[in-house]
Amino acid sequence: xxxxxxxxxxxxxxxxxxxxxxxxxxxxxxxxxxxxxxxxxxxxxxxxxxxxxxxxxxxxxxxxxxxxxxxxxxxxxxxxxxxxxxxxxxxxxxxxxxxxxxxxxxxxxxxxxxxxxxxxxxxxxxxxxxxxxxxxxxxxxxxxxxxxxxxxxxxxxxxxxxxxxxxxxxxxxxxxxxxxx
Numbered sequence: 001x002x003x004x005x006x007x008x009x010x011x012x013x014x015x016x017x018x019x020x021x022x023x024x025x026x027x028x029x030x031x032x033x034x035x036x037x038x039x040x041x042x043x044x045x046x047x048x049x050x051x052x053x054x055x056x057x058x059x060x061x062x063x064x065x066x067x068x069x070x071x072x073x074x075x076x077x078x079x080x081x082x083x084x085x086x087x088x089x090x091x092x093x094x095x096x097x098x099x100x101x102x103x104x105x106x107x108x109x110x111x112x113x114x115x116x117x118x119x120x121x122x123x124x125x126x127x128x129x130x131x132x133x134x135x136x137x138x139x140x141x142x143x144x145x146x147x148x149x150x151x152x153x154x155x156x157x158x159x160x161x162x163x164x165x166x167x168x169x170x171x172x173x174x175x176x177x178x179x180x181x
Contacts, residue, residue, distance in 0.1 A: 011047075012038045060162035067158060068113055071151055075118045079137065091140035094123060097152050099130045106163050107132075113155055120148075 012035070019034025020026055082090050101107050104127065111122045111132055119137035126132070134152075138144045 008042065012042060015041060057162050060158050064155070064158040064162055067154060068116065071117050071155075075120070079118050082137070090138040090144075092135065092137045093139045094133050094135050095139065095145065095148065097132050097134055097149070099132070099156055100160065101130055101156075101164065103164055106159050109163070110155060110159055114152075117151075 015038030016031060016034035019037055020030050023030050023034075099107065099110065101110065107125070107127065107130060111125060114120050114122050114132070114134060121135045122132050123135050124133040134148075136145075136148055139148070
């Protein structure tokens with residue numbers, strides 16, 4: 001069995017499981033119906049092939065998951081503090097980030113990770129330049145901006161180590177090109 005067929009079978013099993021979960025009842029009829037709906041979806045709405053380069057490395061991916069959970073918790077606590085503290089709301093704005101990824105898949109994974117971190121939201125992606133524009137809740141000081149870029153570079157290094165074979169040299173540290181809200 002080829003890698004593509006294994007992936008297709010995995011997607012079909014996933015679609016079947018989602019169908020059964022949506023119905024909330026495991027029965028032969030639900031499993032068969034989910035299998036048939038999954039087949040129809042896969043035949044009528046095929047996903048485009050995404051070229052995958054590089055190799056999957058488990059240790060950097062475990063580090064990436066741990067770092068993502070840490071950054072999400074840290075950011076959640078920071079947002080809670082902003083909500084509870086007396087005083088004006090923090091200065092928010094949009095920062096530009098250039099990545100050294102070669103893969104569209106890794107770029108999508110990175111933007112999804114950034115969107116999962118409270119206080120950040122990817123607003124625009126320039127795929128050709130591998131640049132994203134991220135709305136950040138706190139850019140009121142140079143320290144806050146530098147902390148944001150440190151977080152981004154750490155996630156980038158872990159994604160490259162875990163998923164890409166090699167990367168272009170990392171871009172120079174970003175200058176705070178910000179658009180204040």
